[in-house]
Amino acid sequence: MLQTPASRGVVDPSRFSSQSPGRLIPASGGLSAFVPHPLPPHDWELSQEIWPLLNEATNRLFLLEGIGRTLPNPLMLLGPLIRRESILSSRIEGTYATPRQLLLFELHPVEPRDHNDPESDWEEVANYVEAFRYSLESQLPLSLRLIRDWHRILMDGVRGKDRTPGEFRRTQVGIGNPHKPRFVPPPPQEIAECLDRFEKYINSSTPRFPPLIDCFLAHYQFETIHPFLDGNGRVGRLLLSTMIQIKSGLTKPWLHLSGYFDRHRQLYVDRLFAVSAENDWEGWIRLCLQATVSQAGETIERCQNLQGAYRDFLELLKGAKGSIRLAAIVDDLFSSPLVEPRALTRRLNVTYPTAQKDVDRLCELGILEPLPGTEFKTYWSRRVFEIAYAGVEPSPTDLNDTPNPFDSPTPPSAAE
Structure with a gap:
């Protein structure tokens, strides 16, 4: 596996090749911060080897769209999809809630006593659901304003509420150990220009790449800029789902990739870093396309099974x-x-x-x-x-063996 700052434990400028799509500049604490070049990559094109995978991913996506259009009620699929994405995207960051805990919390929200309470995690995941619903109802275009709104909702009343919700950061941050960060994103004085160019790119009327590729390039760029003090991963994956819907012309945000990224968490981190260090766009794009094929296939099967259950229930009622x-x-x-x-x-x-x-x-x-x-x-x-x-x-057997549905398994270690 590619050696990354995650395994070295601290930013190592020697890991960044001369082909890196950005520049290293001095940051506080004697560290080197990475400032990405504006999109699109000026020295990279899709290889012939990637086109078959892109075609497969695109076909799966539009098959999913076709099935989604046949649903009598889009919420039949959207409700579970949004909660799954909220749970799994939060889990990547070390915030853990089961679907049952989230559903019960939505019925009866409980104010956490402190940030160590399990309810604190459930509230964070519930906030992600609310941010997604806001996105569905908002009339705002893809914009920095919309992104700030997502962040404000996500951080409302939870860990990070004191870290300027809805505002771009004004201080330097590092990813990983505060004393030995594995990656240092742009200094605050670079943020405004990076985000201005980013906003122009995601709204470009003359894209150089197919829609899915544009979305994956933008996801890398957002995570690398790391514009907030906290919550960047979740906001970035919410942006990714929204961009895929808009750029691909979908009626609803049917596709969410956090399930795949969660299962391949270290590879997700490695591939993000490999772009910054070695200009390895191909590896990153391949990972995202594989995620698309996998998640679209799973969602199609889930949708068909839900439709089958719905038909069976209606027959029971009719009889x-x-x-x-x-x-x-x-x-x-x-x-x-x-x-x-x-x-x-x-x-x-x-x-x-x-x-x-x-x-x-x-x-x-x-x-x-x-x-x-x-x-x-x-x-x-x-x-x-x-x-x-x-x-x-957890499996149904595990659920039956656990009388209290609020019991929470030990969360896995966070990737970020």
């Missing part, structure tokens, strides 16, 4: 002559597979006994079952949950 209210509850399960009878009284404008009766009927049909260990009476659709969050949540 049981279910009411319109039962159909409404089933529809909502694909946005969030957790149901509280008391919440249904407001959602359906019915009394609590009526809401409980509807839930009991869905339990009889095998669509819902009680969720143990919750403060308020809660039910879940196991089938929807397992399809939507496969690979993110």
